[in-house]
Amino acid sequence: MLHVTVGHPRTAAMLDLEESARRAGLDFHALRPEGERERIIFIDKYLTLARALGQPSVRPHDIVLFTDAYDTLVVGAAGEIRRAFAAGGSDIVFNGETTFWPPADGPDDPVQAYFDGYSPQRCRYLNSGCYIGYAGAIRTMLSHCIALSRDTADHDDQRLAARFMAQAAPRHGLRVTVDADSTIFGTLGGSLDLYDYAGGAVRNRATGGWPPVIHANGNKGPIAALSVLNMIHRLVPEGLDLLAIRAPGGFLHDGPDGAAPTLRAQPGPGLCVAVRAGPSSAFLLSRDGTSIRSFRPDRTIATVSWAQGWEVLALRPDGIRTSHDTPLTDYGMGTAGDTLTACPLPLAALAHWTPDQVRATLTALASL
Known part of the structure; x- marks a missing residue:
């Protein structure tokens, strides 16, 4: 052709x-x-x-x-x-x-x-x-x-x-x-x-x-x-399976430094992005895409550069849960009444990424 x-x-x-x-x-x-x-x-x-x-x-x-x-x-x-x-x-x-x-x-x-x-x-x-x-x-x-x-x-x-x-x-x-x-x-x-x-x-x-x-x-x-x-x-010739996190009120976004995540109707620069690692599991990236969220048993969140177990999310029809079988909303992501689910990443979100962020994201995911 x-x-x-x-x-x-x-x-x-x-x-x-x-x-x-x-x-x-x-x-x-x-x-x-x-x-x-x-x-x-x-x-x-x-x-x-x-x-x-x-x-x-x-x-x-x-x-x-x-x-x-x-x-x-x-x-x-x-x-x-x-x-x-x-x-x-x-x-x-x-x-x-x-x-x-x-x-x-x-x-x-x-x-x-x-x-x-x-x-x-x-x-x-x-x-x-x-x-x-x-x-x-x-x-x-x-x-x-x-x-x-x-x-x-x-x-x-x-x-x-x-x-x-x-x-x-x-x-x-x-x-x-x-x-x-x-x-x-x-x-x-x-x-x-x-x-x-x-x-x-x-x-x-x-x-x-x-x-x-x-x-x-x-x-x-x-x-x-x-x-x-x-x-x-x-x-990554086969592409990445990138996901957004959605609640009834919109897409989940990181808030300003130290603030709780927020829901917005449209995807923006702070959109929370997950990478699918299997049919029913994923890892959630940090705001800048350079590290991975780690969900601790005490319901606090840390960021790490590699995945060991606490970083795995279970994608279920009734919501997203951590490796400790805890709803993601218990970590301040959304409200208690929300049901957070994974959905395909809106293409508009990629307009906010930069080449450096792509490289850093792939580096962070290299250990998965």
């Missing part, structure tokens, strides 16, 4: 993408800008990609995965991507987002109306930052969009692609779809809250999809999470 991306390979985000793509087994190609320009945007994406796909070595039925360079990461294997694409029966599949963008020309825009009714899922609107398809089909789409841009002076690649899918694809005999169910693409802009990092993979809770390609479109805050994800998979 050919993977082409637009951008300049010297950026850290681009290097994360390239590393993750090669680790996945993709045939990675970066489309460099011409001259001294640093980025390729709008219609220039299509012009550049059309030249690349016009090479004699690219066959019409080759599968091509296109991604933006600065905000995308591959977290699954090439075979997984290929199977998901083939199962859908489409010629081209775009990733989806939560917003119709660019904004509609007016209240009766037929293209927006088309996507408004496309799917009940939130990510039903076409995003042109990532797509996968057969090379011949993509060439047809690019030719149409380039001609339409020339005729209308509209240079926005996303609007051109949306018009192609809604109005022109059937005339070319092509089935073009949006991955609203996140079977291939996880698009984080406006929907980061839907995604968990579970068992070394990323999951969309709303659709149940496990997308092998993650795109942090729009707000660039989630890019930090992609960098952390890449570092985890570099150091």
Whole structure:
């Protein structure tokens, strides 16, 4: 499978993408800008990609995965991507987002109306930052969009692609779809809250999809999470099974120094993070991720750099208990009326991690 991306390979985000793509087994190609320009945007994406796909070595039925360079990461294997694409029966599949963008020309825009009714899922609107398809089909789409841009002076690649899918694809005999169910693409802009990092993979809770390609479109805050994800998979190829601790009122967070843990509706920098060590056990990390919580019989908590026994938590349907069969709430974590349970780690939490924290966490877990 050919993977082409637009951008300049010297950026850290681009290097994360390239590393993750090669680790996945993709045939990675970066489309460099011409001259001294640093980025390729709008219609220039299509012009550049059309030249690349016009090479004699690219066959019409080759599968091509296109991604933006600065905000995308591959977290699954090439075979997984290929199977998901083939199962859908489409010629081209775009990733989806939560917003119709660019904004509609007016209240009766037929293209927006088309996507408004496309799917009940939130990510039903076409995003042109990532797509996968057969090379011949993509060439047809690019030719149409380039001609339409020339005729209308509209240079926005996303609007051109949306018009192609809604109005022109059937005339070319092509089935073009949006991955609203996140079977291939996880698009984080406006929907980061839907995604968990579970068992070394990323999951969309709303659709149940496990997308092998993650795109942090729009707000660039989630890019930090992609960098952390890449570092985890570099150091631990199978990934870490990270968990959050949840009560009815929200997620458990460490409080300020010396204060009791608190519950917050959304994950933040102080989110308590556990690492699953077996089907029904885990270890809880300290706030900075550099050590492990040790739950003493006298209901006090210490931090240690290795695990000996008191650090093991039992994950049970009726709550989390320590190795002494004591509810975790007895250690001041939550209130007595809470039932603390483990759940997949919200992907948003990784945006608060740093590379140093990842290294320290792995060092702390090396003895498990």
